[in-house]
Amino acid sequence: MKVKVYAPAFASFQHLDDDSSMKLPEGATLNDVFRRLKIPLPLRPFLVYTVNYEKAGLNTPLNNGDVVSFLTPLAGG
Amino acid sequence: MKGYTGKILFVDLSTGRIVAEPIPDEVYESFLSGVGLGCYVLHKKIPKGADPLGPDNVLGFVSGLLTGTGSVMTGRWMAVAKSPLTGGWGDANCGGTFSPAIKRCGYDGIFFRGTSDRPVYLYVDSHKAELRDATHVWGKDAVEAEDILEEECAKKQGKPKIAVIGTSGEKQSLISGICNDHGRIAARSGLGAVMGSKKLKAVVLAGNGRITCENPELMKTISKEFTGKVRKINIPRFLSGRLLEIAANLQSRMTRVAVPDGIMAAGILKKWGTGFNNVMGVVNGDTPIKNWNGSGLDFGKSRYRNLAPDLLKQREVKRYSCYSCVVGCGGISRIEDIAEGTFRETHTPEYETVSAFGSLLLNGNLDSILYINELLNRAGMDSISAGHAVAFAIECFENGILTSEDTGGLQLAWGNTEAIVKLLKQMIHREGLGDLLADGVKAASRRIGKGSLKYAIHVGGQEPGLHDSRFDPMMGVHYCADPTPGKHTIGCFQYYNYVQLWNEVSWAPKISIYPKYEEYLASSENATKSVAISCYKQVIDGIGGCLFAMTMGVHNWNPFRMLNAATNWHKTADEYLEIGMRIQTLKQLFNIREGIDPRNNRAHPRMAGNPPLENGPLEGKSVPIHEMVALYWEHMGWHGETGIPAKETVEKLSLTDFVA
Structure with a gap:
């Protein structure tokens, strides 16, 4: 399956294609996305993220076509 | 039924003639409404070479094409005119509740030409449009005038919506704007001065007409989809504004840029408003510091952290949203500890104002900024331009171009809160040095001379927003x-x-x-x-x-x-x-x-x-x-x-x- 991932710039983009999509095995969870993005463990509690714009946890199961979004503050105002 | 009314109201302040003019569908299909319709009308109605502060200039108040159609986040109105600040195209826009009120009177835009021989305001409802005497509100600040006119024109179905100039517009300060909703301001391009030059104090709208939409069911579906997402995106309580500072630090070190999902920022705006960037911008380089000649190191952590979004939020007594907004980044905040201040509350200052009177001047006094915000909102003066004008004066003073004699005894210095407030009052009242600064840094540097131009930060006469072009x-x-x-x-x-x-x-x-x-x-x-x-x-x-x-x-x-x-x-x-x-x-x-x-x-x-x-x-x-x-x-x-x-x-x- 494929999920769309809006990853933070400090993540690894190795597993993301040009459409920012990531291929994952069936039954994958958000934790698998974090692992592929190589998000450092100490940072994880401070990140704000959603799956399909809903609050999610690392064990949230993913489905084909899901959207995983990370908060990236816009400079501005 | 297409979301627009197909009409504008045209008012000649010299003759008192008021006419409704039809606008063909093709114009909307080519230019939309808002700034596009404004540009179309002004091009046709303003004669070449018109004096921006003379009777030939045309000033428009134009609603957005989608305002009131059931769409979300489309409640801004546009002020348009030839700008006295730049000499060219001028526009500024503002949220609040004024935009739908234009359409509820049956028009997409209201335009003025000519000059009245006495102060007037325009009253419009669904049945009539008339010019009324405004002598009793001339000289009042924008909030006082709005209160009086609101009371005077209230109808059974509620209070009217009002756009009004403060004293800066009346005094034709070239950095003055047009206010609505008790101190929100369409600040840029000096359009308050155009309104002042026409002796037009206010536009009072009390219509109750329906705003149409061709396919309301589809619009409802689109709006619900967006609203549903925004409502669910929230920043957990335990995450403080310090997180933003840490993120900014990280951002300043990043050597690459990724595409974000912008809607996630809704959580930030809901929690902190635009003030989220007060410290973040200083740390990552977005915020210009010390008249664009310094960095966070000059400002100093102990000072810029006084402007932190969490501290600003502690002052907030109320949150509010503009018309059709589902985010609600606006607020009302308490003002404390300003001895000479007489105001208790102000709109929570936007990032632009905090930076213009904070980092740009190395001023870490949050109370002074809340107070300045209210001074500016009431006077109807653009905080971006005003902050740059004060920074310019400080740098001129520091370099001996201005002396105590010029400043009326003020010892201008970076971060000297008391002097900053006093100079700003001079600008609002157009007294002494303030009279020069009230027309922006370009005009001031021309009149001061002595090499002061090198401290005047502007482009084409207008001071830039508080976002550093060396960062983006x-x-x-x-x-x-x-x-x-x-x-x-x-x-x-x-x-x-x-x-x-x-x-x-x-x-x-x-x-x-x-x-x-x-x-x-x-x-x-x-x-x-x-x-x-x-x-x-x-x-x-x-x-x-x-x-x-x-x-x-x-x-x-x-x-x-x-x-x-x-x-x-x-x-x-x-x-x-x-x-x-x-x-x-x-x-x-x-x-x-x-x-x-x-x-x-x-x-x-x-x-x-x-x-x-x-x-x-x-x-x-x-x-x-x-x-x-x-x-x-x-x-x-x-x-x-x-x-x-x-x-x-x-x-x-x-x-x-x-x-x-």
């Missing part, structure tokens, strides 16, 4: 290339990346991740991005859209879908971008007609990093702004060397009638 080079392009120079709301790389136009617009370059250094290159791809975002912004300003909704991404907040639902036009995104290009080109043609040479809209050398800063996150950064501007002109179909729209472009956009 495309911001610098639009500070210079936009027909209203100095505006921070037209385009930058961050906006482009957040909006993700490539999802809808066939020619918008697609990106996923790229090295940050590419933003500092004068490249064809960057120019195409600049064209795309600036034309898109014209569409947003044509529909009454909110900048922050725009940055949530076209995949989340889609004005093209909303426009088609409201009008049944079935246009593609490419066609809407062409409308944006038409509006932007018409504004440029207006400037050319008025004798503006676009090549003179040059960034102050500091804005281009010339010389580069020696420390902080922008250390060593310089930007080839004018090469980038020339490429932008070329990609707009304007001459790359002069910025004049090419004949073929004028023909392609069907603007031939507008060229003399």
